[in-house]
Amino acid sequence: MRDFYGTTLPLPLMLGTARYPSPAVMEAAFRQSAAPVATVSLRREQGAGQAFWDMVRGLGVHLLPNTAGCHSAREAITTAQMAREYFDTNWIKLEVIGHADTLQPDPFGLVEAAEALCADGFEVFPYTTEDQVLAARLVDAGCRVLMPWGAPIGSGLGLNNLHGLRSLRAAFPDVAMVIDAGLGLPSHAAQALEMGFDAVLLNTAGAEAEDPVAMAEAFALACRAGALAAASGPMGQRDMAVPSTPVIGKAWL
């Protein structure tokens, strides 16, 4: 079983902590879903940071700090160093954004930052695309987890490139992979796990639902279903019908 730098998760679901209608709703979403990982960020201290820190610590889950909003390797590396001290974890969700509209990663800055951070003892979760060459460079840099996008961040489109994601999954059988970004519905999460991905990370799909707590539970159920299905060896697909009821013994009427 693939793990996340030695950590196995009781449920393959990671939740963001942003965009909820209130902190209480966010806490309830974590409780209801039992999601074992929360993504967090660092921003300029304006008074609210201390209370938020106390709250996320109180969730009792693994914290995965991100470098969201960083557009260069240098920015991302400095942010990662600050996050490691602040959150007391070597985990870092490495984002180096390359385009303001699509929020797709800058592959060159991503590899540069991943190399520096892996060499510095970080356990890097790079937000990447389904590009296999980029994936290979990240693995060479020392990443043992990859976070390919399903679709652009916050789009809710699901898994945009099934062929690409399937190829990526098959190409790196030993690397844990988390589908990060673009999920909109629990069925997207189930599909990702059925395909052999090891977890999903979502934020907007839960936080901006009318009922974020119920949606978080729906995603948790979908993740359980998808993971169980993947472990159960799904049947192969056929082009033609095959009757499931035996033909032998049918009455001559």
Next chain:
Amino acid sequence: MKIEVNGETREITAAQLDAALAELGWGEAKVATALNGSFVPAGARSATTLSDGDRLEVLSAMQGG
């Protein structure tokens, strides 16, 4: 001296980073710091001397996805 703190110009008298944080009201706060774009670990703040025009970033936990 004048330094830039989280994007705003501030007048401070402290010469060391740890004292400057206290002067700015973050003496007891849990924060992470960067000076002129480079990370300054908490343990190095007392040995970090500030200069006029320095850019200081003082960060703390925030919601993230």
